[in-house]
Amino acid sequence: MTTVVWWVRRDLRLHDNQALAAALTRARELVPLFVLDPALLAGPTSSQRRNAFLFAALRSLDAALRRRGSRLIVRAGRPEQVLPTVVRESGATLVMAEADGSPYARRRDEAVARSVPLQLVEGSTLRPLGSIRAPTGEPYRVYSQFRRAWFRLPIPSPQDILPAPPRLPPVPRLASEPIPESPLAVPERFAPSEDAARQRLQHFLAQGLASYHLRRNALDGSGSSQLSPYFRFGLLSVREAWCAAARYLDEPDAAAGARAWLDELLWREFYQHLLAAWPESARMSMQPEFRDVAWPGSNDALARWQEGRTGFPVVDAAMRQLVSEGWMSNRARMIVASFLSKLLLVDWREGERFFRRELVDGDLAANVGGWQWSAGTGTDAAPYFRIFNPVLQGEQHDPNGSWVRTWLPELANVPREYLFAPWRMPIEVQLRAGCRIGHDYPAPIVEYESARARALEWFRSVRQAQS
DNA sequence: TAAAAGTTAAG
DNA sequence: TTAACTTTT
Ligand SMILES: Cc1cc2nc3c(=O)[nH]c(=O)nc-3n(C[C@H](O)[C@H](O)[C@H](O)COP(=O)(O)OP(=O)(O)OC[C@H]3O[C@@H](n4cnc5c(N)ncnc54)[C@H](O)[C@@H]3O)c2cc1C
Numbered sequence: 029m030t031t032v033v034w035w036v037r038r039d040l041r042l043h044d045n046q047a048l049a050a051a052l053t054r055a056r057e058l059v060p061l062f063v064l065d066p067a068l069l070a071g072p073t074s075s076q077r078r079n080a081f082l083f084a085a086l087r088s089l090d091a092a093l094r095r096r097g098s099r100l101i102v103r104a105g106r107p108e109q110v111l112p113t114v115v116r117e118s119g120a121t122l123v124m125a126e127a128d129g130s131p132y133a134r135r136r137d138e139a140v141a142r143s144v145p146l147q148l149v150e151g152s153t154l155r156p157l158g159s160i161r162a163p164t165g166e167p168y169r170v171y172s173q174f175r176r177a178w179f180r181l182p183i184p185s186p187q188d189i190l191p192a193p194p195r196l197p198p199v200p201r202l203a204s205e206p207i208p209e210s211p212l213a214v215p216e217r218f219a220p221s222e223d224a225a226r227q228r229l230q231h232f233l234a235q236g237l238a239s240y241h242l243r244r245n246a247l248d249g250s251g252s253s254q255l256s257p258y259f260r261f262g263l264l265s266v267r268e269a270w271c272a273a274a275r276y277l278d279e280p281d282a283a284a285g286a287r288a289w290l291d292e293l294l295w296r297e298f299y300q301h302l303l304a305a306w307p308e309s310a311r312m313s314m315q316p317e318f319r320d321v322a323w324p325g326s327n328d329a330l331a332r333w334q335e336g337r338t339g340f341p342v343v344d345a346a347m348r349q350l351v352s353e354g355w356m357s358n359r360a361r362m363i364v365a366s367f368l369s370k371l372l373l374v375d376w377r378e379g380e381r382f383f384r385r386e387l388v389d390g391d392l393a394a395n396v397g398g399w400q401w402s403a404g405t406g407t408d409a410a411p412y413f414r415i416f417n418p419v420l421q422g423e424q425h426d427p428n429g430s431w432v433r434t435w436l437p438e439l440a441n442v443p444r445e446y447l448f449a450p451w452r453m454p455i456e457v458q459l460r461a462g463c464r465i466g467h468d469y470p471a472p473i474v475e476y477e478s479a480r481a482r483a484l485e486w487f488r489s490v491r492q493a494q495s
Numbered sequence: 496t497a498a499a500a501g502t503t504a505a506g
Numbered sequence: 507t508t509a510a511c512t513t514t515t
Contacts, residue, residue: 413497480515
């Protein structure tokens, strides 16, 4: 009788799960195990928002397991203590898990592997971390080069996709702790189940993919798939999503959208590989000249950005959506990241930390990648002079203003022509709109033109000081 | 997946 | 005067 532990971490799914499939080839008994790790659930990088989603997703995974004759075993504690206990209690001879390239996960897995027979299997990325390298053996630091190399290797094929097992082996008698209740609600936008993830993918492929390249920048997020929390926790396999979207490359009407979307999956892939290759990039700028500089931005500026009270409607709407829903569109993320790191000159790591606390899809690799790109400190980043103008961005990507009004009710009656720059309202318009600047809605925290000039000057001086 | 400033030329 | 295009930050 072979008993195998399937250690679930960021792969809360039964479809196309390579770790589960590998476990099943050996198992007469299977122990689906989730460890409530205090370092992740309550540590400095934890997030109530993500915990809420995770706990709910664990409940639906447990239900799906039960429908197949299995169940989820839940244990709280440090993995290097819990795993040996469960292995001993169950008599398991093998622990299978999906590899996770984040720095903490790698340390954790090394520690666990010292006391139990742990085997890691791919699945969180399209290709194994560390497998995309230049001829010199160096990992790529530039996206376009990474992408070119990636396409030279065999791409995922629909034949590789693993179906969900219809039945699962029995679970040995083992105690299980309850899945915690979260004090925070799961955002309504993201139903926490594998079925919901799969339905959303199908819906996006049918309704959104063909126009993705045209609509992806909409500030309200209506033009993108909104699958990020599902990829974050592995309720959906990226490999399966890739193959599903790649089928549309041959359809003339959908090819351009499909290409653009697959490209975003590759950005995800790039950042996962980048963090695995340079774990220190989570804590320091990739460009050395930024490592020892003090960013001049103030704590007060940071606080006003976090609270959505900068006086720039596009920025404030985004920050309020972030805190309220735990999600915002890629366009909104780029704008507020550019605003904090360039117009306010606050260290990008402060923004990264705040995002990581609030985002339901918060992921170290993608978040650090996005922030270093936005702040211009990454190896393949936006150049320092690429500064978003929040007024123009609103005009372009929320043209009828409905997204800004959704998140800033105090601007409900502000005329459209002033919506993205309400400080330009003459006083009588302010009174008529019931929105006095500095009273009902903040005056702008900076004057855009001079903040832009200050940013250009500061970035230029940092670069010059080094060279 | 930037925006401003500068240049040119049609009207 | 302004749209289109190029250069600069
Ligand atoms: C400053 C900043 C911070 C970010 N932090 C995160 C984060 O913590 N977690 C996260 O998942 N994404 C992050 N992103 C990337 C991106 O904004 C989100 O993945 C995307 O908005 C999610 O929406 P979607 O699922 O509708 O994306 P779609 O446009 O439908 O893309 C499909 C999937 O591709 C991946 N993806 C898309 N764009 C990117 C990208 N630029 N980088 C990496 N992966 C991408 C996501 O998994 C996404 O679900 C960040 C971007 C920026 C600029």
